[in-house]
Amino acid sequence: MKRKLLTALLCLPALAAAMPDSDAAVERMLTTRLDGDRSGACVQAAVIDAGKVWRASRCAGTRKDGAPAPDAAFEIGSVTKTLTAALVAGLVDRGRWSLDDPIARHLPEGTAVPRQGERQILVRDLLTHGSGLPALPPGFQPANPADPYASLTEAQLLAALQKVQLARPIGSQAEYSNFGMMVLSLAVARSLGGDLEAALREQLFKPLGMSTAYVTKPTGAAPAPGHLPDGTSAPAWGSATNLAGVGMVKATLADMVSYARAQLGDGPPALVAQLRRTQQPLAHGFGMNWMLRNLQGRALVMHEGGTGGFSSLVLLESAAKRAVVVLADTALTDLGGLGDIGSALLGLQTPLQPRRAVEAPAALRKALAGEYELAGMRLKIWEADGRLMAQASGQGAIELRHDSRGDFYPLGLSALLRPEPAASGQPVARFSWHQMGGTMEGRRVGLVEAPPTITNPAWRDWAGEFQLAPQFSLKVFERDGKLMVQGSGQPAIAAEVTGTDRIAIKAVGADVEFERGADGKVVAAVLRQGGQTLRGVKKP
Numbered sequence: 001m002k003r004k005l006l007t008a009l010l011c012l013p014a015l016a017a018a019m020p021d022s023d024a025a026v027e028r029m030l031t032t033r034l035d036g037d038r039s040g041a042c043v044q045a046a047v048i049d050a051g052k053v054w055r056a057s058r059c060a061g062t063r064k065d066g067a068p069a070p071d072a073a074f075e076i077g078s079v080t081k082t083l084t085a086a087l088v089a090g091l092v093d094r095g096r097w098s099l100d101d102p103i104a105r106h107l108p109e110g111t112a113v114p115r116q117g118e119r120q121i122l123v124r125d126l127l128t129h130g131s132g133l134p135a136l137p138p139g140f141q142p143a144n145p146a147d148p149y150a151s152l153t154e155a156q157l158l159a160a161l162q163k164v165q166l167a168r169p170i171g172s173q174a175e176y177s178n179f180g181m182m183v184l185s186l187a188v189a190r191s192l193g194g195d196l197e198a199a200l201r202e203q204l205f206k207p208l209g210m211s212t213a214y215v216t217k218p219t220g221a222a223p224a225p226g227h228l229p230d231g232t233s234a235p236a237w238g239s240a241t242n243l244a245g246v247g248m249v250k251a252t253l254a255d256m257v258s259y260a261r262a263q264l265g266d267g268p269p270a271l272v273a274q275l276r277r278t279q280q281p282l283a284h285g286f287g288m289n290w291m292l293r294n295l296q297g298r299a300l301v302m303h304e305g306g307t308g309g310f311s312s313l314v315l316l317e318s319a320a321k322r323a324v325v326v327l328a329d330t331a332l333t334d335l336g337g338l339g340d341i342g343s344a345l346l347g348l349q350t351p352l353q354p355r356r357a358v359e360a361p362a363a364l365r366k367a368l369a370g371e372y373e374l375a376g377m378r379l380k381i382w383e384a385d386g387r388l389m390a391q392a393s394g395q396g397a398i399e400l401r402h403d404s405r406g407d408f409y410p411l412g413l414s415a416l417l418r419p420e421p422a423a424s425g426q427p428v429a430r431f432s433w434h435q436m437g438g439t440m441e442g443r444r445v446g447l448v449e450a451p452p453t454i455t456n457p458a459w460r461d462w463a464g465e466f467q468l469a470p471q472f473s474l475k476v477f478e479r480d481g482k483l484m485v486q487g488s489g490q491p492a493i494a495a496e497v498t499g500t501d502r503i504a505i506k507a508v509g510a511d512v513e514f515e516r517g518a519d520g521k522v523v524a525a526v527l528r529q530g531g532q533t534l535r536g537v538k539k540p
Contacts, residue, residue: 019322019347020047023054026345029352030058033341037354038403040231041311041330042067043338044074044253047345048260048323055253060354064231068224073212073250074327075226075237076312077305081181083259084245085127085278085288086204087188093274096191099124099282106187112162119170126184128286130171133180135438138163140179146308149182149239149246157182157243174284174532178246181289185245196242200249207271208262210255215244221252226309227330228414234309234331247305253327256314260323263301263316279318285532290316293532295509296348306333306437308414313338315346322346334416334434335407353404360388360402368408368419368428372442375433379442390417417442421491432488439472441488452477458497459483462514466525468536474512474527476503485512 020026030043037060044057059067068074091097097106102120104113113121114132125131137160142148161183185196192199197215205213212221216238226234239248251259261267263275278288279301285292290301298317305312311332315324324345326338335355343350365388372379377393381400390410391397398410400417408417415435419428429449433440452475454463462483465475475486476495485505486492495503501514501522510529517523527534 019049020054020345021049023056026054027056027058029344030056030341033344033352033354034058034060035354036061036356038062038357038409039229039330039332039335039355040064040227041229041328041332043326043328043341044068044070045324045326045341045345046253046257046260048257048264048321048325050321051266053257053261055257062231065225068329069222071212071221071252071254072224072329073214073218073221073252073255074224074312074329075247075305075307075310076249076251076256076327077247077307077310078178079256079303079305079312079314080245080247080249081289082278082303082314083200083204083249084181084185084188085290086275087192087199087245088123088127088184089274089277089288090203091188091191093277097123099127103183103187106191107183108158108190111158114161114164114166116166116170121170121180123184124282125171126177126180127288128283129174129176129180130284131177131180132166132168132170132172132175133164133177133183135175135177135179137179137182144235146235147237148308149237149243149248152182152239152243154186154240154242157186171283173535174286181246182239182243186242188245189242194242196244204271205255207268209258209267210251213249213251213255215248215250216241218250221250221255223250224310224329226307228309228412229331229335229409230411231330232412234414236309237307247307253325256312256325256327260314260316260325263314264318264321264323276318279316295343298348300346302342304333304337304339306331306337311338313342315342317346331414333437334414355407356404358402358404360408363425364402364419367422367426368431370427371445372431373445374442375440378445418490420486420488430488439488441472454478454483456481456483461516461522462501462503462525464522465539466536467539468525468527468534472534473536473539474525476512476525 026047040060040063042059047054101123121131143151189196212219228234262272265272279290280287281292293300301316303314309331311328313326324342326342340350344352365383369382379392381390388400389397390400400408400410402408417431417433419431422428429444429447431442433442452463454460462476465473467473472488477484483495484492485495493505493507495505498504503512513526514522515524524537
């Protein structure tokens with residue numbers, strides 16, 4: 001459920017992976033990715049290809065306890081949103097809803113829903129995360145952060161709507177919102193008898209053969225225990241039943257294979273048609289909650305999910321009748337999720353490398369040490385007795401360890417610190433902090449960074465930093481006579497000119513277009529990648 005929109009450039013694929021054609025081939029790929037991985041994750045995966053299904057499971061060698069049973073139920077997190085979308089599609093098919101209905105029409109009478117003049121938040125806005133609602137309800141303070149949604153009531157959710165101040169025009173751009181999806185979930189439940197779990201069971205689970213899928217009432221599958229990325233146990237997540245369409249379904253691998261096969265066309269014809277409609281483009285690179293991407297020339301439909309102790313992925317290539325389902329009993333969202341495994345299993349060029357715990361180079365530890373501003377607080381990083389320590393204002397000190405991907409991670413916490421590469425001998429100026437599916441930027445206190453520069457007169461106007469998202473910017477500069485771009489917390493990548501005020505970052509399949517103001521100066525940049533568009537103004 002923590003999964004958010006892509007707000008960083010994808011890394012360059014380095015290894016080719018042929019699509020597996022047997023259970024053993026699936027297991028080999030999982031072994032390549034997980035062998036020695038510091039997370040200790042156990043993964044169950046299935047590949048569907050033209051009606052054939054290959055399955056395998058694998059645990060990282062660092063797992064401290066046993067693997068989940070083959071028929072264990074996993075929390076599928078935000079993949080649940082696609083099930084909620086299927087219920088919406090059914091309501092539309094039966095003429096009870098329209099995608100252009102104001103969501104207020106399906107909420108309790110008198111509910112104050114934010115609007116802008118005559119423009120209201122529509123059903124389609126919620127399905128494409130274009131409503132303008134924030135990621136979480138204003139003032140949201142979970143009683144138990146380890147199970148954050150458990151104490152949120154329907155009344156509290158609706159009351160939070162009247163506190164929202166929309167920061168941008170409704171429908172103008174996507175901003176992933178669990179808040180919006182809980183509102184939609186409640187509206188769907190109200191239209192389908194007042195019990196979302198019963199609606200899911202009768203309209204989807206039973207007809208699709210998802211015999212052990214459930215929300216709060218198990219139907220034969222024992223829940224798998226969840227884990228943090230350091231292998232320690234994590235509590236299960238729950239919510240009020242009618243808000244559960246945001247991400248609270250539990251399902252086995254067999255359940256999710258049945259779901260994926262139906263998405264490809266294998267199921268009751270009327271229901272298959274309903275599911276296939278959820279995959280059709282609506283806006284902002286979304287269908288009805290499905291993310292639509294074109295990767296390596298292949299049109300894909302996908303959604304990842306993550307809770308406090310689980311990760312999931314459903315990846316469809318509908319035209320070729322191929323799909324991949326991956327379930328993990330570990331929260332991997334902040335480590336990049338399951339996209340690399342899923343892409344490789346689908347035969348895309350994708351590196352499969354475990355995150356092994358390694359010693360951080362002494363020079364890197366020295367460069368990272370210092371004091372930073374992070375989300376309005378100070379974070380101090382220092383070395384003590386051969387260990388790298390970190391401490392935020394008013395909190396206890398934690399140890400930071402290092403892995404083979406070049407990232408640092410705190411012990412006992414699901415988070416990741418990715419330093420922005422610095423010049424040799426120079427201190428790290430910035431890092432990205434990944435936690436709960438979100439990204440924040442840390443900036444070194446007192447360090448004045450030199451602005452990006454370009455000497456080539458043909459490129460000079462593009463030099464600068466463009467704020468594409470609250471915690472993600474793109475720098476454009478020159479290095480050794482080459483035009484370079486660099487996203488927050490990522491290495492620099494070469495770019496090439498493709499037209500007037502246009503450049504291509506071919507290594508990651510992205511394009512950037514620069515916008516000029518009335519005075520002819522560059523004022524903004526628009527990044528397009530994988531069906532997503534991000535626009536950012538140039539920083540002073």
